[in-house]
Amino acid sequence: MLALICRALVARRVVSAAMFLLATLVTTALSLAPWYTSRAVDTATAARIAATPQAQRTVSANSKVSVDLAGATVLQTFAASAQRALALPVEGQAAGIELAATVTAGDRRLLIPLRYREELCANAVVDGHCPQATGDVVLSGQSAERLGVRVGDTLEVSTGPASAPRPLRLVGIYRPAEPLSWYWATATDAAWTTFDTVAAAGATVRATFDAMLSPPVFTHDGDLAPAIDRIHRVPLQVSTTGGALAERIAADRRAVERGVLVAAVQLAVIGWLAMTIAARYAAEERRFDAAQLALRGARRWRVLVATSGQSGVPLAAGVVVGGLVGALTGGLDRLPIAGGVLAAALAAAVLADWRTTRLPVERLLHTATPKPPRLGAAVVEVCVLALAGASTYQSLATSDTIGVQLFAPALLAASAAILVGRLLVPAATAVGRSALVTGRLAAGFGALLLARRSSAYRMLPLLAAASCLFMLAAQDWAEARDARHQRSQVEVGGRRVLTVAPGDRVRLLNAVRSADPGGHEAMAVVAAAGPAGEPVLAVDSPRLPYVLAAPAALDSRRLRPAAPAPITFAGTSLTLAASVPAADALPDVGAHPPTGPPVLLATLVVAATGLPVTARFAPVEGAGGTVGASVPDCRNGCRLVSFELVGGRAVELRQLDADGQAVITPAVFADPGRWRTGAGNIAATVSMRSYDGRLALAAVTAGLSKLPIDDRLYVVDAPVPLPVAVAGRLPEPDGRGTGTLDPFGSRAVPVEPFAVPLLPGIGTRGILVDLEYAERVAGGAPSAERQQVWLAPGAPADLTDRLRAAGLTIVGEDSVDAADARQARFGPAAAARFGLLMGLLGLVAAAIALVVIAAVQRRARSDEFVALRRQGVPARALSAAGRWAALVPTVLAALTAALIATVARVLTHSPVPVFTDGWPDRAAAPSVRALALLVGVAVIAALFAACALAPQYHRSGRRWRR
Known part of the structure; x- marks a missing residue:
């Protein structure tokens, strides 16, 4: 019996090799699925840890x-x-x-x-x-x-x-x-x-x-x-x-396991159907073998073994090879997978020949293939349609993708292909008759040949289902890649991001502005953490629209409204016209401050470096004198930040000069809009009153307040409340009804928030503020913050050299491309890649089944073409008819799959989310979906056409044409 089977395998080596390859492909892919899962989980875990601060x-x-x-x-x-x-x-x-x-x-x-x-x-x-x-x-x-x-x-x-x-x-x-x-x-x-x-x-x-x-x-x-x-x-x-990191890693693991399981189950079903159909058509070629064995008196079980063994042996050999590959990569625990595939393959081989071996000998000797029972075919088709409806309903009713809804796209495609196949035969018959009447021989013979080929519409459901799954996987992969790229653009901010050594924020601003005076190539950024742990990003907002890697839904002009100009000067000495006011001229604050001559401190910031400088005016005595202070650090320019009364009860300020030049005139001192006490949740210990060309300061006791104490009078050179863009929850308002924020960990200030969905450089939860305004209102020495320079798309290559020449030390670099590479290692991306690979292997399995059908039907088609040639039909017309008869089913399968894949993703859910950390899935651009569908159609049509257009040979070994 074994020798008989081996001789039959050699005689039908094309079919045997195709079935061996089919079993090897399916078993190897399924055996390697656990190995891929383990490898992808390890890679995703390492990537998550490396990307987490x-x-x-x-x-x-x-x-x-x-x-x-x-x-x-x-x-x-x-x-x-x-x-x-x-x-x-x-x-x-x-x-x-x-x-x-x-x-x-x-x-x-x-x-x-x-x-x-x-x-x-x-x-x-x-x-x-x-x-x-x-x-x-x-x-x-x-x-x-x-x-x-x-x-x-x-x-x-x-x-x-x-x-x-x-x-x-x-x-x-x-x-x-x-x-x-x-x-x-x-x-x-x-x-x-x-x-x-x-x-x-x-x-x-x-x-x-x-x-x-x-x-x-x-x-x-x-x-x-x-x-x-x-x-x-x-x-x-x-x-x-x-x-939070452990949860993200666990979510990655679940995404990989879920995606691999879904793709593997789909491939297992498509592969088993391909093996079943291939074995069923191969059994048609063995009808004469069964008849000869029956005529020789062989028992039915021996006939069944001899015929089904011709499919079972190559299938079993392929399973063994695939199982060995899985065992070499994952150990003996992969053998149960191969065992399951082997059982399914042998069952398909036996069932394919079961009906053939039960036919009478006279039926087996007929040249024409016996037609399947119409009732049986109708029952199968109705069951497929019913399952498609049930799976679609479950997909709409629940977000879970593990269940019958897992096969909703494939069942929808198979149902559509069944309807197309039912319409194909009468349509092809009508077209063929009409073409022959009008003398179009190629079209007529091609249509009639298509109408007579039952395999043309029997294979349509499998081809359409495999094609639909591949197109869905291609769409999911392309859309996920596009979504990850969009996220990278948002999270990174600029096309390239340079991390610089910590320093003063003013120095960072000046260095970037000097390296890029046009304001379109680079932007200074300071990243810090807010009081609730949310990220706070301070940016040079006028440059923001030019340096972003992708346009943001944010009007940066709202971050920088008009504000009074800062008070600046250049000089080495200051002269302050000040006096001690009379008791009846003091602000009525109800305070009990210390007595004695007042001492006044002026806090300055060096314009070029941002370093703080303190000018001490002491003591202030009399009713109208001047007092001086030396500030050699302000030779090239300083900005006045605040005044502070540290001794005495009160003082009146009239004018401030630097090297004889007026810095603050009496009109500015008398303008209440240019001065403010501490902002935010603080207890002020100074009271101000502007009148008659002078500014009066009086000390106030803080009492029993538990709030932080601020004893300075600040220059108003930035808006207060400070406008901030907020993604996520808005800051809670304080007792005054105003939200507060501590942007740099130095002092809280009132803010005026406005909501945006996503912030560049941050994402879905954080705060964006103008760097220069925040520095003026809440500035302090840099502590636990990260300073960056965002480079615009198309920034010149020498810009980094200019930044170094401006005094910045570059210690790190990130980019959108690097962020794309990081996200490509996370769990959802690995699952999408595996799904795409399994979809492609499902296509290959369907194509191998198509090769088996073409090889089985080759002899009958050759005999028909030889008979037509003898009757005078031109060889060119027969060649065209053969091509069209093979191409039409493959094109119909590809188009049906493309249509159903477009509809199925609307009705059903993707088995794997694009992101596992709550990031919103943004809809992919229409061009991405269209490109994925077009590429899918091209791949499917090319693959199926290559398999279907195998040359037809005469039984003598010569081509039918000659």
Whole structure:
């Protein structure tokens, strides 16, 4: 029996090779699906972790501890207990202690934590040196500016009402070396010092432990949550930002698994149908074999084995080869997949020959192929139509894509193809008769040949279903790629984004403006974090429309309304005409300020560098004198920021001159629109009144207010409230009905928000503000912020060199192309690629089945063409008729699939979302969908036509033409 089967396989080697290839293709693809899933999940996880800031991978724990007896040992014990409770791999950790304190320098006070933390000097850049001895302290530039101190000055610290002030030495000014690193994720502005300095302040302090989690923590479900519970049971107060990353990684895993499962199931069904149809048509060629075996007295089961084995053996061999490939890549656990395919393939082979072997011998010896029962064919078609309706209804009723609705597109395409096939036969018959009557032999014979070929419409449902699934996968892939590109353009902002070394914001603005004086090639950007963790982006808004990678639904002119010009001057000395007002001329503020001669401080900013300068006018005495201050740093220009009354009860300001030139005239001092007290949620300690060409300042006590204290009078050179564009939730209004925002972590200011759906450089949740206005209203020394330069599309290559020449140090670079590459590694993109590959393999499976049908019917078609040639039909007409008879079904299948694929995506849901983190799926451009459909039609038509247009040969081995 085996020898008989082998000889039959050799004799029908084209059919045998095609079925072997079909089984190998389907089994290999399905066996590699688990391997692809694992590989894609690992790649997506690594990409997510690499794209996530370190601050979102931290765990922080804290608790109150006593340092009276144990000293430094208590910190080691606390860190060890927190580390044992965490019990997760980390890439870095640091323990420390902190205490609320008040730092005083002269007349200025600052509420700031007094803090010690391990590895401070390794994570900060210090101008001076790090704290080494008891009493050494370093401050941020912002805190040093507010206190008006420099390196080497002496400060005093008080840690409570009952504690006596202790002296501190300012030994350095620090800034974070990497502001976005995990070390500074929970490190707010503080006075950093040694352990002994904090411990000497009191018996009870707060111990802190911070760690950055390693990537393996996020690759195993359930590792992080139990660790947080263990830390709570210590007990410690704990917080982490790693949960969001873990959720994104889990969502990526679900997207990959779901997409691979859907695509694999669809390929399995299409592949099994292709094997079934191929085996069914191959069984028609074996009718004479079955008849000969029956005439020789073979039993029916032996006849069935001999005939079905001719399909079963190559199918089984292909399954074995595919299973071995899967086993080599994924181990023996892939063998059950191959076993399932083998069972399905053998069942298809046996069922294909079951009906043939049950026919009488005289029926088997007929040349014409027996027609299937009409009732059976009708039942099958009705079932397909019913399933298409049910699956479409479920797709409309639910968003879940795992179920019968999974096959809704394929069933819709198959149903449409069944209707097309039912209409094809009568239409082809009518066209053929009409063409023959009019003498068009090629068209007539082609149409009649098409009407007689039952395979032409029996294959249509499979071809249309496979084509529809491929086109849907192509549409999903193309639309997802377009959506990812649109997201990259929004999130990156400019076409290219340069990250520069931290520095003063004014220096950043000036450097970018000098490198690009036209304002169309580059834009200065400062990225910070708001009070609720939302991103805050400050941009040079007039340049925003020119540098964006894609147009934004944002009118940048709303960010920069008209405002009074800043007060600037150039000089080395200032002269202030001021006096002490009479008691009856003071503003009525109901205050009880200190007495004595008033001392006035003017805060200035160097125009070129943004560095703060303080001019001290003291003392102001008499009823009409002048007082001077030296400001050598303002030789090339400064901007006046504020006045501050730090001594005395009140003062009147009349005029300010710089090197003999008027800077502020009496009219400006008397204009109340040019001056304001502190903005936002603060307690003002100064009152102003403009009258008779002068400005009167009076000190006011803050009372028992718990709000931050601001004792300055500011120049109005920016709009207040500050206009901001907000994506997501708008800022909550305060007691005055105005929302406030702290753009740079220095001071909160009132804002006037307006909503936008998406913000460039941010996305769906964040705040956009004008950089220059925000710096004037809420500026301070840079701390934990990221400074960037956005480059416009088409920016010249030498622009980076010009930026370096302007004083900027480029430390990193990003681009839209790099963001596209990052997103292409995430889970949804991997699932879309697999779906496209499985759709293409489904097409190939259908094409292989078409090859089997063409090979089986080759002999009958050749005999027909030879008979027609003998009757005088031209060879050219027969050639054209054969081509059209083969091309029409493939073209109909491609067009039907394109139409159903367009409708199906409207009625059904894509099995995999484009984004898993809540980003809105933007509709793809019509050109993207149209291009995907056109490419799909071209690929399908070319593939099916190549298989269907196989040359027809005579049984003697010569072509029928000659």
